[in-house]
Amino acid sequence: VAVGVGTIKKEQNLKSAKAMTLSVSWLPWLPWQRYKYSCVTEFENSLNAGMTARSSPTQDMVHQENHEKNTEKEDMKGSPVQLSPEPPLAVNGSSSSTALSANVMPCQATSVLTHELVLQNEYTAKLLYLLGEFLCLRCRKVRGLTPWVSVSWLRTVDMLLVTYKSQSKPFLCPGSVVFLYMLCRDSVSADVARRRKLCTELLICFYISCSYIGNEISYWARYFMSGISRQAFSKRTLEITMRMSHKMLQINTSPQFFAQVLADLKNRTYS
Incomplete structure (x- = not known):
């Protein structure tokens, strides 16, 4: 009789363990678990989108700054070195605006002479x-x-x-x-x-x-x-x-x- 009672208890324990495993395996498919999973994924997606949105203007600024530096270097290489720049043209007070536009040339940027x-x-x-x-x-x-x-x-x-x-x-x-x-x-x-x-x-x-x-x-x-x-x-x-x-x-x-x-x-x- 004692042996029979022990086997019955063992069978009951096995059945309860199987039921627990089944319930645990079905937990991800419960409605509140699906809601929680969807909230987490949505938060991660919004966070990644925000990070990319924040980093893109900085990268654009860096690329723009590098482009400006390269153009400045090219301008320095191509600009002629003038030891004695020409004096500006003298303009009379009685000259009109047409005379100014005809006689005065646009100013050209001259680099400072260095070694x-x-x-x-x-x-x-x-x-x-x-x-x-x-x-x-x-x-x-x-x-x-x-x-x-x-x-x-x-x-x-x-x-x-x-x-x-x-x-x-x-x-x-x-x-x-x-x-x-x-x-x-x-x-x-x-x-x-x-x-x-x-x-x-x-x-x-x-x-x-x-x-x-x-x-x-x-x-x-x-x-x-x-x-x-x-x-x-x-x-x-x-x-x-x-x-x-x-x-x-x-x-x-x-x-x-x-x-x-x-x-x-x-x-x-x-x-």
Whole structure:
């Protein structure tokens, strides 16, 4: 009898468990569950739509700003550099509106002259070759001198400074070559007859250029001393610096003077 009662209880428990599983499995299909599910999905859809609606104006603004920046860059590239803009046309007080429309031209936006604008489309190799050509024409007494000889002297010292950690990157660039040409034009004499003497004068000007407009605080002078003692090197460096200090400051602050020196180098108007 006890065994029969136990089996009956087990069967009742199994039936109640099956009923519970059936009721749980049917829960998602009840009306209130369907209502709750529809509300959640509708809220998620509205939230996603709101996020996209908020993000689209920002993206449009970013795209518009990038487009304006690109157009400004294209305008800067295409705009001509004017060293001396033309003065405005004088208009008499008795002239009529028709005369104004006929004589007065529309104003054109002119960009402010800077060192970067002067050096547009300029390359270091080309300017170095022009500097070597200038030295060949100035020092005609030196035998077997070619423009590439002076270029090799400058590039060798420049790479030595980078190799031995005296500077983080090469110094030679279009702006530094123009500065170096200004020093050589006023310092290298036409009476130089030996190649060693010309190399010494060129490297002294190169040392002054590095010390004045270089990225480092100081440069080791031993890489620039070629066939000259330390006392003679210091004396010649001080002499050139004191004589050229005014022009060194002027070429650094005046884009007009910088453009004039660059034009002299490119047009081979060596004075």
